[in-house]
Amino acid sequence: MVQNCCFLCNQSRVFPAVIRENLITMQNYVYQNRDDALRAKVGQFELGVCPDCGFANNKKFNSSLLSYDENYDNSVPSAIFTTYYQEIATFLHQTYTLDNQLVIDVGCGKGSFLKVLTDLYPQVRGLGIDPSYEGDLCISKNSNSSNLHFIQDIFKQEYVTEQPALVICRHVLEHIPQPTNFLKSIHTALSGFPNTPFFFEVPDLSWILDNQAFWDFCYEHCNYFTTDSFRVTLESSGFNVEETRRVFGDQYIWARGIISDIYNDTYQGNKNDINHFINKVKTYTNTENKLVSKMSERLRKLKSQNINIAIWGMATKGVIFVNLVDPEAQLIDWCIDINQKKQNCFVPHTGHQISSPEILSQSKEADLVIIVMNPNYLDEIKLMCHNLLLNPKFIDANGKDI
Numbered sequence: 001m002v003q004n005c006c007f008l009c010n011q012s013r014v015f016p017a018v019i020r021e022n023l024i025t026m027q028n029y030v031y032q033n034r035d036d037a038l039r040a041k042v043g044q045f046e047l048g049v050c051p052d053c054g055f056a057n058n059k060k061f062n063s064s065l066l067s068y069d070e071n072y073d074n075s076v077p078s079a080i081f082t083t084y085y086q087e088i089a090t091f092l093h094q095t096y097t098l099d100n101q102l103v104i105d106v107g108c109g110k111g112s113f114l115k116v117l118t119d120l121y122p123q124v125r126g127l128g129i130d131p132s133y134e135g136d137l138c139i140s141k142n143s144n145s146s147n148l149h150f151i152q153d154i155f156k157q158e159y160v161t162e163q164p165a166l167v168i169c170r171h172v173l174e175h176i177p178q179p180t181n182f183l184k185s186i187h188t189a190l191s192g193f194p195n196t197p198f199f200f201e202v203p204d205l206s207w208i209l210d211n212q213a214f215w216d217f218c219y220e221h222c223n224y225f226t227t228d229s230f231r232v233t234l235e236s237s238g239f240n241v242e243e244t245r246r247v248f249g250d251q252y253i254w255a256r257g258i259i260s261d262i263y264n265d266t267y268q269g270n271k272n273d274i275n276h277f278i279n280k281v282k283t284y285t286n287t288e289n290k291l292v293s294k295m296s297e298r299l300r301k302l303k304s305q306n307i308n309i310a311i312w313g314m315a316t317k318g319v320i321f322v323n324l325v326d327p328e329a330q331l332i333d334w335c336i337d338i339n340q341k342k343q344n345c346f347v348p349h350t351g352h353q354i355s356s357p358e359i360l361s362q363s364k365e366a367d368l369v370i371i372v373m374n375p376n377y378l379d380e381i382k383l384m385c386h387n388l389l390l391n392p393k394f395i396d397a398n399g400k401d402i
């Protein structure tokens, strides 16, 4: 039974919006052979949206369908992404006193952000905590001592043994079925260190809606935040927000502030903004099927003109996209990703093979269209094509020339 009660504000007018009957559950799982990929698990997705606070989550989320192991890989080895990490690291170092202090990254993944932060600022000490972390538990970034430590576990109070200068939590809250409970556990763990600053980041649902990005709803993300609902979630859990910003081409939102004893249950966001957002959700939901079929039709037409089709970017966006527009793997010639661990592997559920950019040289006799899954990487992709002596036409995932 789908409940109509909002998990965040307890109002009971939650309505169903985006629905997927069979959504692959782990789009970043790497399959070494096609048969295993074709048997990839699928789950139900029903985005319930609360018109009172704007909180949105998958009402049919079942965490038992997810299992993270060594074949899971959501890394993006792009210079654009590293540049983004450097920008955040610089901002944080300018905003807070971090030298010779401890920065804790809750849910640090492979520790990429902490590594960038301590590369740029070797005087900062970092502690990353994540059950999926693999790698050295101790890394030295300055000559004096190890200043980067990792713990392969879920976040626990016992791991906080001194006052941190900053607690970071990036791209975690969208994965947690009970985000306020999770936030409260961080709050409790830091109760001995009052007024600790925090910096949290999540994807922005408004960007998905504004850009009609039907490929951006994924099973791994059970929660979908706007600036307003992100703020409500934080404030009601004792995280007092001082500033929010939309970043990374507006695809992400970050919030920073102070972890305090004030639980602001009354903060409800701006009513006009929420109403505007709800109208946006309804408009998007009504047009979504047309968007998917229009893109499939576009690809079918290109195919009939003997034009080669490649898709670039087989992380979340590319994998969901091919599952929606080319589920039988009949239209797209090549799926490209620069992550070497994904190359020669297979897309879950459709079985498309993932290749390195070099394979596109096979298209030289034919026209080539490249669908760029994330416009933030367009310049990098164009440069790589130029180096391969390719002159393709580039379109975005809605078929627009870019």
Ligand SMILES: [Zn+2]
Pocket (backbone or CB within 6 Å): 006, 007, 008, 009, 010, 011, 050, 051, 052, 053, 054, 055
């Ligand atoms: Zn609500």
